[in-house]
Amino acid sequence: MNILFVADPLEVFRIYKDTTFSMMREAQRRGHRIAACEPRHLTWRSGELVHAEVREVTLTGAEEDWFQVRQTSVRPLKDFDAVIMRKDPPFDSEYFYATHLLEQAEREGARVFNRPAALRDHPEKLAIMEFPQFVSPTLVTRSADEVRRFHEEHGEIILKPLDGMGGMGIFRVGPEGLNLGSIIETLNQQGATTIMVQRFVPEISQGDKRVLVIGGQVVPFCLARIPQGSEIRGNLAAGGKGVAQPISERDREIAETIGPRLNERGLLLIGLDVIGDCLTEINVTSPTCFQEIMQQTGFDVPAMFVDAMEEAVARDRTVL
Structure with a gap:
């Protein structure tokens, strides 16, 4: 199989822990051919197929210089047996646009994992709300008053931005409510931004x-x-x-x-x-x-x- 990984630049991979690298290594071990590109390399010209400028690579097994580029080419995504979307967050506008190009490639015959429409439809923090039987009491709101009422009800809470990653922007507020107002202002930007609030899980x-x-x-x-x-x-x-x-x-x-x-x-x-x-x-x-x-x-x-x-x-x- 020919497999294309849409990911961050290979040069920034920390291969001792990187999951995408481990996928590539296992795929190559089975004899599959590996190529890689970044979302910025996706192109869609009117009347044509979605293409990408890709690097066909071989993993060397070394810790340094861990990949070699066999060749660089511009290829339609549908020519690959599988396209693995592995771009790290944040899920910003450019990520959003990339999912639309990948979805067009699907219509042309590409097999994309995870499916682009499913990526858009399952925001990583909001997606839990479909399964209330498994979540701690949770509030999604822009309203500072709603947050304060939630805090009064539950005492110890966690506040977080919906677009955060790697633990960024997470705050814990205890029953005394110390700095709650300032934290709300920081996260919801005077009511302009939706945030998530959850009862603290010790x-x-x-x-x-x-x-x-x-x-x-x-x-x-x-x-x-x-x-x-x-x-x-x-x-x-x-x-x-x-x-x-x-x-x-x-x-x-x-x-x-x-x-x-x-x-x-x-x-x-x-x-x-x-x-x-x-x-x-x-x-x-x-x-x-x-x-x-x-x-x-x-x-x-x-x-x-x-x-x-x-x-x-x-x-x-x-x-x-």
């Missing part, structure tokens, strides 16, 4: 668990990202410590309810964030933690992903 001290679901099937291990020191954020980008562990019965219940449903909508890979028994986020853009789980448990997450991708491509060909 089990964060045990880790913010990343539960992976691939092709509707649950990975049996998760990565608990444990806050360090005085931090309340477990995100690895915020200094959290990643500890792989078997998923709990509650983790499995959440994942087996949500995973197959979202897989049917075209989300081959999702990452569920679970604190205690509560779902806090559904990651669809570029879920990570493959390498950490594999290194600590031996479970081959990249192989599971490539299996699911191969099966999805074969199924699409059968339908056609």
Whole structure:
């Protein structure tokens, strides 16, 4: 198979932990040919197919100079057997436009994972609201008064921007409400920006668990990202410590309810964030933690992903 990865520049990959790299490595191990581009390399000229300027690469197995470019070419996306959309957040206007170009490529015959329309339809923080049985009490609003009423009701709360990533912009406010007004002003910009507010889940001290679901099937291990020191954020980008562990019965219940449903909508890979028994986020853009789980448990997450991708491509060909 010929596989195109739409991702961040290869030059910025940290291959010791990068999930996209682990996908590439497993695909190449199976004999698939790898190409890569960035969203900025997508082009759609009227009356023509969606093209991309791509680099066909070979992974060298070295830590430095870990890839070699065989050739650079401009190719229609439909000429690839699979297109893997792995651009990291933020989900900004340029990401949004990229999904439209990828969706046009789908109409032309390309197979894109995760599906572009599904990426747009499942904002990573808002997506949890479809599954209220699994979430801590949550409020989505622009209203400062609504936030204050929510705080009065629940005492200890977390406030976060809807477009945040890596734990950025997350605030904890205790029952005394210290700095609540200032935090609201900072996040909702005088009512111009919608924010999310949740009842604080104290089990964060045990880790913010990343539960992976691939092709509707649950990975049996998760990565608990444990806050360090005085931090309340477990995100690895915020200094959290990643500890792989078997998923709990509650983790499995959440994942087996949500995973197959979202897989049917075209989300081959999702990452569920679970604190205690509560779902806090559904990651669809570029879920990570493959390498950490594999290194600590031996479970081959990249192989599971490539299996699911191969099966999805074969199924699409059968339908056609």
